[in-house]
Amino acid sequence: MKKSLLGFAAAAAAATLAISGCASGGGQPQSGGEGLTPVTLMLNWYPYGEHAPFYYGVEKGIFKEHGIDLKIQAGQGSTKTAQAVGQGQVDFGWADTPAVLANIESGVSIKSVGVFLQTTPSAVQVFADSGIETPADLVGKTIAVSAGDAPTTTFPLYLEAEGLSEADVKEQNLDAAGKVAAMLSGRVDGLIGFAHDQGPTIAARSGKEVRYLRYSDAGLNFYSNGLVANTSTIADDPDLVKEMAEATSEAFAAAVADPEAAVGAMDGKDPQMPDADVLLHQWQETTELLNTDASKGRAPGVDAEEDWTATLKVLSSAGLIDGGKPLGDYFDADVAPKG
Structure with missing residues (x-):
């Protein structure tokens, strides 16, 4: 797995893209420094090791290469994050797939745009x-x-x-x-x-x-944490969503390649953050969750349809979702990472 991720990281594009028109934190469209678009991302919880790629991606300039000035906010659970995205309070969310799908079925206007933790933790x-x-x-x-x-x-x-x-x-x-x-x-x-x-x-x-x-x-597996966007953002600015998804994929690949540096990028970013050794342990455990047999060799966040099918089956069997909707109601493959 690491070999394929390292190869992807080495091949990542470096062209800077200037994107405009996305509301940051539910406000009016703004222009960011250096022609960047300000983008807010709400995590599923207070920062822990799993989130290292976002901080590392900011530090390494990966998000800037995709025209994004990324601001990271702590969350208070995947449900609250999903709803904050649905209400336009933030641009993107990082949330657990079961919570995302349950909120979609409850009428929250969001979709998954790429699951990164493809093996359940x-x-x-x-x-x-x-x-x-x-x-x-x-x-x-x-x-x-x-x-x-x-x-x-x-x-x-x-x-x-x-x-x-x-x-x-x-x-x-x-x-x-x-x-x-x-x-x-x-x-x-x-x-x-x-x-x-x-x-x-x-x-x-x-x-x-x-x-x-x-x-x-x-033998019981279902999707976990991934990137979520408002359906209006996907419709109105699909290029921004694509760039955010691809930048996140590249940031994850870079963090796999250099775990210590990735975790180091989190230093001092949040007072509730675990110690550095715990963060590193958490991130190392996270890297084992990024692929399944169906997605082996693919870049982070590139989902396999069979894994989505299995996820819907498990979650509906558990009563977490009805599961009667087509996959496209939950996941937008057009703006998800392509690798």
């Missing part, structure tokens, strides 16, 4: 010394969950794939911070969440190794 996370080595060892254990999020909602499908039932596991409903605290204090045997996010944080705070029982290892 959803996993049961336990300490390596917990005695839990396989999914079968979860029987009778207490696992912290967050009701309504994608990892929790699809947990029954994971258990079924491993020959278990919901009754085999005790669930304790907590928010994101509460799950981490409960695992650190030993009040639960593990938690469900994103392996590339909570896991490195828990390992750093506890000084203990974390083991991951990944949904994807059970």
